[in-house]
Amino acid sequence: MKRLALLLVPALMGAANPPPITLAVDATDVAHGIVAVTETLPIDRAGPLTLRYPRWIPGTHRPSGPIARIAGLHFSQDGRTVSWQRDVEDPYSFHLNLRAATPLIIRFDYLSPTDVSQGDVTMTPAMTVLSWHTVSLYPAGGAVGDLRVQASAVFPAGWRSATALAPGLSGDRVAYPAVSYATLVDSPVLAARHMRSETLAPDIRLDIAADRPEQLAATPTQIALHRQMVAQALKIFGRPPFDHYDLLLWLSDTMDNQGLEHRRSSENGVPAGYFTQWPLMAARRNLLAHEFTHAWNGKYRRPADLTTTDYAQPMHGDLLWLYEGQTRFWDYVLQARSGLVSRQDTLDGLARIAAFYATAPAFDWRSIGDTTADVVMADTRGWPDYQGSSDYYEAGKLVWLEADQLIRDRTAGRRSLDDFARTFFAADGDPNHASPYARADVVAALGAVMPYDWDAFLRTHVEEPGRPPLGWIERGGYRLTFVAAPPLYWRSIEHRAGVIDLRHSIGLSIGSGGAVREVAWDGPAFRAGLAPGATLLRVGTRPYSDAALLAAIRRRRPVALTVRQLGMQRLVTIAWTGGLRYPTLVRAGPAPAGLDSMLEPR
Ligand SMILES: [Zn+2]
Secondary structure (H helix, E strand, O other): OOOOOOOOOOHHHHOOOOOOEEEEEEEEEOOOOEEEEEEEEOOOOOEEEEEEOOOOEOOOOEOOOOHHHEEEEEEEEOOEEEOEEEOOOOOOEEEEEEOOOOOEEEEEEEEOOOOHHHOOOOEOOOEEEEOHHHOOOEEOOOOOOOOEEEEEEEOOOOOEEEEOOEEEEEOOEEEOOOEEHHHHHOOOEEEEOEEEEEEEEOOEEEEEEEOOHHHHOOOHHHHHHHHHHHHHHHHHHOOOOOOOEEEEEEEOOOOOOOEEEOOOEEEEEEOOOOOOOHHHHHHHOOHHHHHHHOOOEOOOEEEHHHOOOOOOOOOOOOOHHHHOHHHHHHHHHHHHHHOOOOHHHHHHHHHHHHHHHHOOOHHHHOOOHHHHHHHOOOOOOOOHHHHOOOOOOHHHHHHHHHHHHHHHHHOOOOOOHHHHHHHHOOOOOOOOOOEEEOHHHHHHHHHHHOOOOHHHHHHHHHHOOOOOOOHHHHHOOEEEEEEOOOOHHHHHHHHHHOOEEEOOOOOEEEOHHHEEEEEOOOOHHHHOOOOOOOEEEEEOOEEOOHHHHHHHHHOOOOEEEEEEEOOEEEEEEEOOOOOOOEEEEEEOOOOOOHHHHHHOOO
16 A cells, blocks of 8 residues: 555644543443444644554554444534545545544444454454454554553443453453553453453463353363463563563354464463363464463564554564564473473474475475565465465474574584573563564574574575475484374364364365365375365265265275365366375484473473
């Protein structure tokens, strides 16, 4: 998008110490998913004013502000309507001409998605996550950190709520202290009928919401493992860059199941059975560690290109291989060191990523660094292993595994990426200050841990095309091999994705009802003519079922399938006779080695 050449300085900026903007949010209509907003801007002179709806949302790395979901927008002064015009180039900007130095009243409704087809569901009859950027406008022309906002919210009667704005559990009607607009946007509220809160460390809480009270039944052991995760993170990163922290966790099969990092809190959505179906949830137990790590890596230390002062300003994600890639490294390290996920399950998770990238042709034509552009490109991929798909996360993790094992190997185990973390992310004691960095700072910090040509390392593994590094496996004392039954961690990921994943045998992943989700590029199914979007109708002469397909593969004879694609039905034969195959990591020798030390609690 072209930037506006002319920025209109809002009238309210003229006052020396203007009263705060007040923002009153009514989130009681959970049946319709409607949030009613009344915002009052103090105005100290008449004239033109531009108001914006936040567009580039920190942590999403892209212009994700849901502008299309606001309706009923109305402005008034002294009880009289003020007309508005949307900017012709920027649909997130509204131009007004104020007739007097009297408060401007803004009213609109935020219509949250009532079905996944409309977007991420953030409000149900049982709970909601209130993201302030979805329910506020702000005057253009200044830094969002300089605006002050006093917000209040009303939730359905009897609900409880949690946010870093008011540490601990609050009720259904809360007036929050005035904070900067940037802090407000960085402090979402989790509210629900059923909530509990656990202290994980001094000033660090786990605030849990669930659809039903019995889903809140975390055992003391489960809570203790989350305490261990926080304790291990504090050992890695040292001094926290926050004064208090709330891990907001919701357990729901209808709400959005994702995470988003903030400075004093994080949003963490997991399935309803997170505590009550514990073994199956292994692949979800790195989420809290991931978002907590971001307090240091992403919120405090932040790529300079992502450090913006206005939500209209485009963010550049070219250093996301550190912001996200190394956070993915630490979330696996933390899940193992804390005991949230066993060492072997963690190794099986690493094996899965290694085996995928060993055969992903995307990196024959593009680099891991180039995939940082995927945050802005549409992220629906037909052929993710050939096109690439935000691989700065998982392939980025492999780059940091390579760096860690290289350092351990060449320093005889005396140093590791832990030493990088302790210095690079060392907090300066100011819970509001963010410390920007550039690529050269990363190279220098790695060099301080161990002299090496880190510039060439990053060029080779991040910035130039080429398969992601796998040298860390052998260096770390392990080898990648394949077994005929899916490891527990593999099954947990299949459960999470709702697929059976046969990538390393016939080269397919299949969702419910025989729907072909992914086809491994140039794999056996690909060569038989299958493409994503097909539906498997029959296995041989039997109607399709997952069990029938798995049995056919186990027979180690070519697999005959009847498929339908784009309305046409045909017979294909997949010439695969190798049986079922799933990747795992096994220790190459009898003694613990580099990967074992990396996963060892401290
Ligand atoms: Zn992340």
